[in-house]
Amino acid sequence: MRDAETPQILIVDDARDIREPLGQYLRKQGFRTQLAANAGDARRVLDDSRIALVVLDVMMPGEDGLSLCRWLVEHKGPPIILLTAMADGTDQIVGLEMGADDYMTKPFNPRELLARIRAVLRRVPEPAPAVPTDRRRFAGWVHDPGALSLIHQDGRAVGLTSGENRLLGIFLDHPGTVLNRSRLLDLTAGRDTKAYDRAIDNAVSRLRRKLEDDPARPALIVTEWGGGYRLVATVDTV
Template sequence: MEKRTHILLVDDEENILEPLDHYLKSQGLETSLARDAKSALELIKKLPIDLAVLDIMLGQSDGLELCRDIQHVKPMPVIFLSGRAEDTERIIGLELGADDYLAKPFNPRELLARIRAVLRRYASPATASHDEKLKIGPWQLDVSNQELMQKDGSRLELSTGETRLLYVFLSHPDMVLSRDELLKMTQGRQTNPFDRSIDNYVSRLRKKIESDPSNPIHIKTYWGGGYAFNSKGNLGSC
């Protein structure tokens, strides 16, 4: 039997959670429900969740903080729901790694369309060859396990977004790629003037692979251009 897509719904409002659960199940999706951050993380640890839909305001909890925790526990696509259509909140959510943002009230059909669009992006970017291992110098990127093997045999764990971005960089060494190009190649979507998600992922990668993230030698910034991976910088020296 084909595995059904499993969606985690996290919201403390019953009048939203229950009807949404019923609708998504009627459309062939499998769902799990959580009413707070603690319950959501417990479900993520034990279930094969494909995507999480999070309310930004969860009573005493913070959906933004939950998004950050999810990416550390088990990286996955995230769509935010919010009762406020404020740019600042949306921008912060995107910077934390969210893939989309939907303001309440919303039509369940629109959420379903966005869920499917996000999952399509995750199934078809440059990293779709899950068994591929990309090697550069003494380092090897293991796409399926989201790890970067170091020259001493140890493995550096990466998030989904970090893996996708590093894959694109290693596949296009020394090529200056704009933020628009990187976003399209890693997530299959276009950027907007407030979208800083690529900058955020670059910053995370630099903290992991650069000896001095404030003076990077591997991922170089080209002002007015974008970023490029320096193939002459020996990753094994990190």
């Protein structure tokens, strides 16, 4: 399994002696991990990374885990496994009623947590990556993601596949930024998609045939040394 296809687990716990060993353990089991010491750090990670599941401590200083759990559920975030030190079941019941997917009581066996993570990932489908709905103008083209189409200023209309539509939307989200294959795979491929580097190259080639005046010498989606691509255009919302 390639890195970009490997589920990424976010561990949120203010106890360093829990989150760091747990992160190391999960990495040894084949997952990618991100670590956060509090809810604020967790929100920043969620904004910047594609997270498949959150392991969330309930009792943290400042904003507690139940508050972050509620926010994740309301914003249709990734599935959640709660860690609680309460043995009477109160936190577990509240968390499950909020929408958490599972819980474990501290102290816990990492192997059991691993089994629960795998079980939740199997039964909770990952939503398809979101596609922007705004029409955007660039280099004489207008991208209409809702219609899966491109319209040129000379009147030409070009249809897009759903994959091309999503990939173009990502380039338009990051004009002038070099995006390597791993990053593009992260942004375009869901957990269950059997994506690979060559799929990105093929999709870029198809887009170039539809966008470029000379696809053999691309001027809009250019190749960068080291395996990346960059959109060379100014992007405006229509």
